[in-house]
Amino acid sequence: MVINIVDLPENVLLSILQLCNVRDLTALSVVCSLFYRLTKDSFLWRHLCFRDFSVSPESCEKSSYEKIYKNVLHKYGCMLGLYQSQIGPYGGLLEIRFQNGYIEGAVWEPTSDVMEPLKESVAFSINGNEVPAKCLCIPHIHPHKCSLQMNKRKGIVTQFCSDNEGHIRTLCDMDGDVTGNLFNYISMKLVYLNEVISTGLIHKPLILPGPDDIPSALRRKDGSFPKQIITPGLFKGTYSVHGIEVLLFRYKDEYEIHGHKVTGDVNVHASKVSVKILLKYPAYPTEKNSIAAMKTTEPKSSETPLDQIPEHPFSIPSGCYYEATTPLPTRCTARYHGFGQIAYEGFRRPSFTPVQVIVFNNDLLGVVWIELTAFSLFSRVQRTFTKNILNTAESCL
Structure with a gap:
C-alpha cells in the first residue's frame, strides 16, 4: 500500500x-x-534558531522565532561570535551576540583593577523586531545608522558608520573626565578609531582555545593535566603606564605557551606575542630573592615531569617594581623561564627579553620582567562568550 x-x-x-x-x-x-x-509552527522555528545559530529560546523570549530567523538571523546570524577589532596598535575585544530580539556588538574592556571583571558597552545593535532590520551605532548613547558586511570565507566583519564625526564626538564626551596617561591613551585610540571607521572598522574572528587544545603530550597517564600548567584562554594583565591589557594564552606546542595581545599599546601592538613561557625550563627561587640574582641565573632545560615540580614560596624580588594593590599569593605551583617582548614606540626595534613566569594557579599568573625590573599580574577572564558560528574561519591569533 x-x-x-x-x-x-x-x-x-x-x-x-x-x-x-x-x-x-x-x-x-x-x-x-x-x-x-x-x-x-513556532517550535519548528525555535528548533531552527538553535540548530543553525545556537540561539537559545530564552534569548528571544516573547518573539516570533520565524520572524527573528527570517528578519535578522538569516542575514546577520553568521556574525555571532568573538572578534578582535582592528583599531591601530590598540585592538579591541568584541562579542557579537543575540538576545531579546537584537544582535548586539558588545565591546569588553578592562577596568583599572586586574582582578575585576571586564566592563561592557554596546557598540552597535541590529533590531530584529523591525522589518527590515535596522543597524545602529552606539544605540544606547548616540544612536545613528551603520551597516555591517561579512566575508564568510574569512569570517571578517566590517562595520561602516554613517555619522563618523558624531560617533567620535560622543566617545570623546564619554571620556572627557579622565586625565593623565589614561586620557592620552583614550585620545590616541580615538584618533585610530576615527581613521578606520571612516573606511570601515574591521573585526577579525577570535576563536578561543580550551582544555582540548592542550597538547596531549602534557597529559598524565590517567588523562588529567598537571596543575603546573594552565588552561589556555583570555587573561587580563598589568602593563605599567599602558594600563591593563587583554591577552590570549595558547599552546604553541608541548614546550611553549605564548601570550598574544588581543589589546595592545603604542609600544607592543595588538596581535603581537607579549610573553613566551618555556615549559622545559623550570625556574626556582634564588638564595637572594632579588632581580640582581635573577640576572645571573642561567636557564637550564629539564626532563623532570611537570607534575613533579614542587610548590615553593613566592614574594616580589627586591628591586622589582609592582604598582598594583592586589595582594599576591605567598606560594606558587611552578615557575618557568621565558621571554617577554619589548619595543620602542611604534613597535620599533622589538626584542625579547628574559622573564620568569610564576604560575600561582590555573587562573592567576605573574611575570617578572628581569631587565625592566617590573612585575605584571595576569588574571583569567571569567566569562563565557558567544561561540563563533563560522567554525571554518581562521582565528586572527
Whole structure:
C-alpha cells in the first residue's frame, strides 16, 4: 500500500521538517495548506534558531522565532561570535551576540583593577523586531545608522558608520573626565578609531582555545593535566603606564605557551606575542630573592615531569617594581623561564627579553620582567562568550 506523505501524522511531518533548510521550508510552504501551516509552527522555528545559530529560546523570549530567523538571523546570524577589532596598535575585544530580539556588538574592556571583571558597552545593535532590520551605532548613547558586511570565507566583519564625526564626538564626551596617561591613551585610540571607521572598522574572528587544545603530550597517564600548567584562554594583565591589557594564552606546542595581545599599546601592538613561557625550563627561587640574582641565573632545560615540580614560596624580588594593590599569593605551583617582548614606540626595534613566569594557579599568573625590573599580574577572564558560528574561519591569533 502506498502512503502519501501528507497522510503521515503531523508530529512525524514536523520531525522531517526539522531536517530541512530554510530554502526547502519556503518551497514546501506553497505546496498545500497543511505544509503552509506546519512551516509556520513556532517550535519548528525555535528548533531552527538553535540548530543553525545556537540561539537559545530564552534569548528571544516573547518573539516570533520565524520572524527573528527570517528578519535578522538569516542575514546577520553568521556574525555571532568573538572578534578582535582592528583599531591601530590598540585592538579591541568584541562579542557579537543575540538576545531579546537584537544582535548586539558588545565591546569588553578592562577596568583599572586586574582582578575585576571586564566592563561592557554596546557598540552597535541590529533590531530584529523591525522589518527590515535596522543597524545602529552606539544605540544606547548616540544612536545613528551603520551597516555591517561579512566575508564568510574569512569570517571578517566590517562595520561602516554613517555619522563618523558624531560617533567620535560622543566617545570623546564619554571620556572627557579622565586625565593623565589614561586620557592620552583614550585620545590616541580615538584618533585610530576615527581613521578606520571612516573606511570601515574591521573585526577579525577570535576563536578561543580550551582544555582540548592542550597538547596531549602534557597529559598524565590517567588523562588529567598537571596543575603546573594552565588552561589556555583570555587573561587580563598589568602593563605599567599602558594600563591593563587583554591577552590570549595558547599552546604553541608541548614546550611553549605564548601570550598574544588581543589589546595592545603604542609600544607592543595588538596581535603581537607579549610573553613566551618555556615549559622545559623550570625556574626556582634564588638564595637572594632579588632581580640582581635573577640576572645571573642561567636557564637550564629539564626532563623532570611537570607534575613533579614542587610548590615553593613566592614574594616580589627586591628591586622589582609592582604598582598594583592586589595582594599576591605567598606560594606558587611552578615557575618557568621565558621571554617577554619589548619595543620602542611604534613597535620599533622589538626584542625579547628574559622573564620568569610564576604560575600561582590555573587562573592567576605573574611575570617578572628581569631587565625592566617590573612585575605584571595576569588574571583569567571569567566569562563565557558567544561561540563563533563560522567554525571554518581562521582565528586572527
